[in-house]
Every structure is written in C-alpha cells, then in structure tokens.
Amino acid sequence: MPNGLIAAVAISLCCAARITAADTIYVSNEKDNTVTVVDGKTLEPIKTIPVGQRPRGILLSKDAKSLYICASDSDHIEVLDLASDKIARTLPSGADPEYFALDPTGKLLYVANEDDNLVTIVDIDRGEVVTEIPVGVEPEGMGISPDGKYLVNTSETTNMAHVIDTATRQVVANILVDSRPRRAVWTADGAQFWVSAEIGGSVSVVDAAKREIVKRITFAVPGVPTEAIQPVGIAITRDRKLAFVALGPGNRVAVIDAQSYEVLKYLLVGQRVWSLAFNLDQSRVYTTNGVSNDISVIDVASLKVIKSVPVGQAPWGVVSRP
C-alpha cells in the first residue's frame, strides 16, 4: 500500500475535522431498551433515553431532527424527537424490524422484517405501510443507492443480495454471496455496493451496473482464529479511498484501501464490534461493541482508536448527528 495515499487522505480529513468536530452520537442498546447520547466533543455519555423493546437499527431523519429506531420486539419503528428526546410517534413496520434504509428524499423507509421474509416500505409522513416485497429467508441488510433507484437487501439464510428496483418494487437481480450476509453499503458514486458475510468471513464488492462480484475481500488477523472473523458493519469514505469493516467477535476493525481492496490495518476495538458510522466530515468512525458495552472512536487521519466510551448493554446501532 502506498503510504502516501493514507497521508494524503489524512491531511485532507484532519483539516476539515477542525471545522465541524462537534457532533452528537446516538447509540441503540439492544438489551437495555435505551438509546445512549454521547457528546462528540467531550466523548462522554450525557443522557440515556428509554425507548421500545430491543432497539437495533437506527437512522437520522433527513432534516436531522428525528431519530428512527427499529424497536424489534415492539414490532414497530419509533420516531425519537431530538429536541425533546421523547418518542414523538411510532410507525408501522411489519414484524420484527431489525434494520432499515431511508430513501434519499427522506420520505420512505425500507424495513427488513427478519421473521417474515419481507421488505416493508413505510411512508413516514402518512405513517403507513405502502407495500411489502417478498425476499429471501431472514432479510437483514438494507442499502439504498445514492440516486434512490435501487435497494439492495441481503437475506441471511438465503445468502443472497437482492437488488430491488424502487420504482417497480420488483426484485431485478439476485447475487449469491458468502454465508450469512449482513450489510449492503453503497459507494457514494453509486458504482458499487459492498456486502459483508458474517459466517463466510468475507466482504463481496459488487459492480452495481453489471451486478457481478468484482472482488471478494478476506481477512486474517494473527492470533485470531478464522472462525472469530465475522464481518458485519461497513463504512466507505465518500471519495472511496478507505473502507472500514467491523469484524464482530474478531474485535477488530479492518481498514481497507477501497481502490486496491488491500487490507491495510486491523484496529483493535471493543468486543463483538458490530455497526460503524462516520461523523459528518468523516474524520472519525464510531463502532458499537456489543459484548464490551462500549463504543470505540477511530481517528481516520491517524487510523488509531482514540477512545472508548461506555454506553448501555449490548450496543447495536450508532449514528452521528452534526
């Protein structure tokens, strides 16, 4: 790996970081039925908000005024008003919502119903289910293309990434990936989406136009058994220079050159690292660590873990609000 590239990324990100460092971090705690609020400046937890049962996937609304929460065991989505920190309303979601995606207009949520082999489309303003799309067994990952035209859904037991045309709401392609696919994350240019496979231990890079796997990235950490390497969360920088992949019980985040697909570095974080999120200027990556009950803060410029912050029990999802 050319070290110059990292240095170049590092410089551009470090300077941007100084301008907009202060953010607020929201973490869903699957076991506690709460959301922890962390101050991005001091990196201290400042508040714990009670929410519905088994909160997992979380997303910021387009106007950044609300947080959408998949309350899996409550079988609905909650809308947390971030001015009052109170649940303002609930949205129908179908059974057991685990993870979801917001369309680029901010009007629709695409929800994976793990128990029903369905993707449910929810109109946020009207608070109604628009339609349901049958997919594979245990739908999980949801990634919407930057132009909003395609939704990629992964199904954990079918081991596929389903490409859904959001206009016709039909499945237009099925791509077989490795076992137990988790997340599907698009590159900002819409040219690729990356799919993590928890049991397969890999990340498949898919050419979005050809709908073909162009690279299968695998991981090897000295001293960590291969069975413990279980990729889940993915975060790719807007310029598609770097990608971060959470390795679950491998307790590491892999840093990947997103052009050459070479793994550059493994960063030791907390236990069972699950979801990843950038802050707005992408100077940091936040990780949820489900077993050690904390989040790790990765400095993108230095590629170092700068802090871990204790949150609730079994932290699952994380977002940064500017």
Next chain:
Amino acid sequence: MRIGWLSRAVKRTLPLSYLDQPPQDGGIQGARLGIADNDTTGHFTGQSFTLTEAIVPEGGDVAAGFRELAAKGVRLVVTDLAALELLSVAGMPEATGTTFFNAGTADDRLRGEDCRANILHLLPSRAMLADALVQYLVVKRWQGLLLVVGRGGGDREFADDIRHGALKFQARIVQEKPWTFVPGARRTDTGHFAIQAEVARFTQGVSYDVLVVADDEDEFGDDLSYRTFDPRPVAGTQGLVPTAWARPHEQWGATQLQERFLHQAKRWMTDRDYAAWMAVRAIGEAATRAKSADPVTIVAFMRSDRFELAAYKGARLSFRSWDGQLRQPVLLADARSLVSVSPQPGFLHQFSELDTLGIDKPETKCRMG
C-alpha cells in the same frame, strides 16, 4: 430436487420428568422447515425442493422403507434411525450412489470403526458432546469429576468419552460409580423421600467438584440435582447438558430459527429437529453453490473445502474429511439458560478450533472403504 426422509416411528421411553414428553414428529419437522427455507432460496435460483417421507412403523421393515425411496429416484436421504439400522440400510446394494444424512444418533462407532463412505453425520458425536462439557469444566477449574453411569449402551459410551476428554483436557475422574438404584414407578406420592436419601448416600464420602451423569434415556439423571451429599453441580446428560441445540439458545440469530420452527411445528425444536434441518439446508446450500441438482455433484461439493453452512452458532460448519462428521460448536445449556458454547477460548488447534471437539484426524479409527 427430491430429498428423502427415512425414520422409524419409535415409541420413545417416558422421561423421568413429566414436563418434556418426546414429540411424535421429532426430527421430521426440522427437515420440513429446511425444505421451506431451501425453497425460499430456490425461488430466486430456479430450484425447488420436496421431501419424500418414509416413516416405518414400529416393528416394520426399514429396508422396505428405503427401497420405496430408492424406487422414487431419491439419492439423498436424511435419516432418524438407530446406529445398527442405519448401517444395515447404508450397506444395501440399492444404497450404492445414495448418501445418508444421519440426524438421529450420536453414536461414536458410526464415526469410528463402523464409519461408512456414504454417511454424513449432522448431530455431534457423543465424543464431541463430552469434550465440549469437559472443556468448560476445566475452564471453570472444576476438574475433579464424579462420574455416574447408567445401564444403557449410550451411557457407557458417554462415560468412555468423558474419560477420554478428561485425559485430553486435564480433568480427573475421582470416582466412577454405576447407578443401580431402581426407583420403581416414576410417579408415586412421597417417592421423593427415597430418592433424596439414596442420592445423598450415593454421593457421600467422595471429594469431587462436579457430578457428571451418563443417562441417555432419562432414567434417573434429573433426580440428582440438589440431592447430593455435598453441594455440587450436576452436568452431562442432565443438568448442564452439552447439546447441538437447546431451547434457551437465541444467539447468532437463533431466535429466528426458533420462531420459524415454533410457528411451523407448534413446539420447541429438539437437537434431532435441528440436525435434520441442517441436513436439508446443507443439501440446499450445496445445490445453490454448485448450481446443480445432481446428487453426486452436490455431495462432492458438500465434502469439499469450499462448502460452508451457517447454522446459528456463530461459526461456519463443514464436514470432516476423515469421518464425515459435521464440525460445529456445541451448546452448554440447562432447561432455561444457555450457559456457554464450546470450544472454549484457549483450546487451540492447528487447523480449526472446532476440531478440538471429538475425534480428530490423527486419532480416528474410521477407514472408509
């Protein structure tokens, strides 16, 4: 794609506890759920799966049941049969070209001296279960074991496996005692006085950390906890049990499988249901990956190092080349709580830590013809 199911309707012995009666449809419900899961995938790949069921009545002829499947062209057969029955069917001339998926018995000899090239094993062997338990006891530093052995063949085998595991992982059998007390009718008023006194006498004067029980048929094992002379935990076939599947298991997405199964069968999934589900899913997975409906191609893929099965235990599962056993983590659970999952961290292996459980390649007695 046709997958066969071959089982005998055995009248299961009544367990000691009235609470968990053996289901009539054990095993086959797992296979049916596997078909449904395969079909959802097949819907996208253009493959469809059916289960052709042959359930031989008690006292009926298993060979005839198999011929019935063979006549329908079925070459992949999931079985819930005792070891000897499975061996006799797998050895029939009509069984040439058929692969059997053992989802019914943990017997070690089927993976050892009596192994067959046309049998794959989905349930963990007794040796794997014993090793999973001993690893955990060693991690807890409960290394002194009082081994109590029932009268069944499976009990003696499990006791042998515990002894072998103790040697391998450095636990000690401080004493081994056969259980000979026959309590008579299982449900009598005031029966508990006799049992309480008997278990206390039985365990008095032994210095040990944990009582390990071998009672496959549920004859007495549930009567040991809380009745020992010294306060000691009970583990083995009762108490803390090493098993392929357990009701309290809900990690690694297991909740989804538990719920799908409950919805379909209206009862909890047993380890035999789970093994049958894995058998059908392994066939489906290999068919999808190998892009083939040909049984020979499917089995060849399944035995290759490209095969991996995800089965809600946080690891990729594959078949051991030396004895056809599916390598898998083993759960340690009691009736209401998942306690641990083996292999325990720290038990290392040069190829796969899953191979610290059961009979490894250098020690196998399996010589496939």
